[in-house]
Amino acid sequence: MDPFEEFEFKPLTEGLGFHKKKASAQKVEDLDSAFAVTQPGTSLNHTGLSLLEEEEADPLRSPLPRKAPSSPVVPETTPTSAAVDEILKTLQKNRHLDFENKAAPKAQPQPAAKVEEYAADYWNFSSAMLDSMLVIAASLLCMIIVLTITKADLIANLSNPDESGMIYLSTFALLASVSFIYLLVHRLFLGATPGEWAFEQRISRPEDMNSVGYSLRVLSRSLLVIATGFVVLPLLSLIMKKDLAGEITGASLFKKV
Numbered sequence: 655m656d657p658f659e660e661f662e663f664k665p666l667t668e669g670l671g672f673h674k675k676k677a678s679a680q681k682v683e684d685l686d687s688a689f690a691v692t693q694p695g696t697s698l699n700h701t702g703l704s705l706l707e708e709e710e711a712d713p714l715r716s717p718l719p720r721k722a723p724s725s726p727v728v729p730e731t732t733p734t735s736a737a738v739d740e741i742l743k744t745l746q747k748n749r750h751l752d753f754e755n756k757a758a759p760k761a762q763p764q765p766a767a768k769v770e771e772y773a774a775d776y777w778n779f780s781s782a783m784l785d786s787m788l789v790i791a792a793s794l795l796c797m798i799i800v801l802t803i804t805k806a807d808l809i810a811n812l813s814n815p816d817e818s819g820m821i822y823l824s825t826f827a828l829l830a831s832v833s834f835i836y837l838l839v840h841r842l843f844l845g846a847t848p849g850e851w852a853f854e855q856r857i858s859r860p861e862d863m864n865s866v867g868y869s870l871r872v873l874s875r876s877l878l879v880i881a882t883g884f885v886v887l888p889l890l891s892l893i894m895k896k897d898l899a900g901e902i903t904g905a906s907l908f909k910k911v
Contacts, residue, residue, distance in 0.1 A: 772859050775909035777891040784849035785836070793832045800828075830880050837876040841905075842869060854910040857900075871905035878903060 801808055811821045840847040845863055846856035857875070862868055878899055879887055891898045900906030 770860070771911040772856070772908040773911050774897070775855060775907050776895055776897045777888040777907070778850075778853055778855060779892070781847075781849035781853045781855055782888060784852060785847050788848060789829070789833050789836050792836065793829045796828060796832055797825075833884070834876055834880055837879070838873060841872045841876070850907075856908055856910075857905050859908060867904070871903050875899050875903040875905040 797808070800806075815821045837847060841857045844851065845858070845860065850856055857872060858868060887899045897907045
């Protein structure tokens with residue numbers, strides 16, 4: 655008998671791998687017993703293939719898990735979002751109202767026009783002085799034009815006048831004509847001379863300018879003042895503090911109140 659036949663090599667520890675062969679062999683036997691059919695009439699439920707057939711199982715359905723049909727997500731309305739929506743609606747409404755107010759501004763009531771009032775007045779020295787300066791300037795301009803055309807010597811004629819004194823009469827006639835045109839034109843179309851306008855005076859009231867007799871009254875007043883020598887009636891009016899030329903002709907002098 656060979657002494658090495660009963661000799662068995664055993665590992666000192668279990669980590670060298672000799673025990674794995676026994677474990678793998680045992681697993682193979684278990685699998686063979688699980689899949690073995692002992693009797694021909696035995697159902698598959700008593701064998702290891704019971705996993706392939708289940709009650710109420712669809713054989714055509716995929717074994718992989720399927721997603722459930724997605725339902726439409728309805729956003730939940732929270733109190734915070736509702737409050738924000740109300741604020742936005744209010745702001746949009748206010749903006750629309752502001753735009754309408756700017757596009758169609760309210761018609762503001764126009765202030766009533768102030769009615770000018772006039773009171774009866776008399777001759778004013780300041781206004782008469784201003785008118786006299788303008789009349790003298792216009793008379794000198796006209797005299798220059800006449801002397802240029804006639805080429806007459808004014809100084810010689812004034813120094814040596816003729817026996818009838820026509821040079822003085824013609825000079826006064828020129829001054830009277832310029833004064834008459836000055837007074838008549840300004841008072842007919844403007845209602846006052848520049849001197850009277852500067853001191854807020856005028857002949858008659860504004861509503862009287864459209865009357866028929868206004869032009870005649872202004873004409874008669876201008877002729878009366880020139881005929882009396884420009885200073886007689888004005889001085890008497892200043893002393894008596896009333897418009898004598900206006901009372902005579904009807905073209906009274908008024909001052910703005």
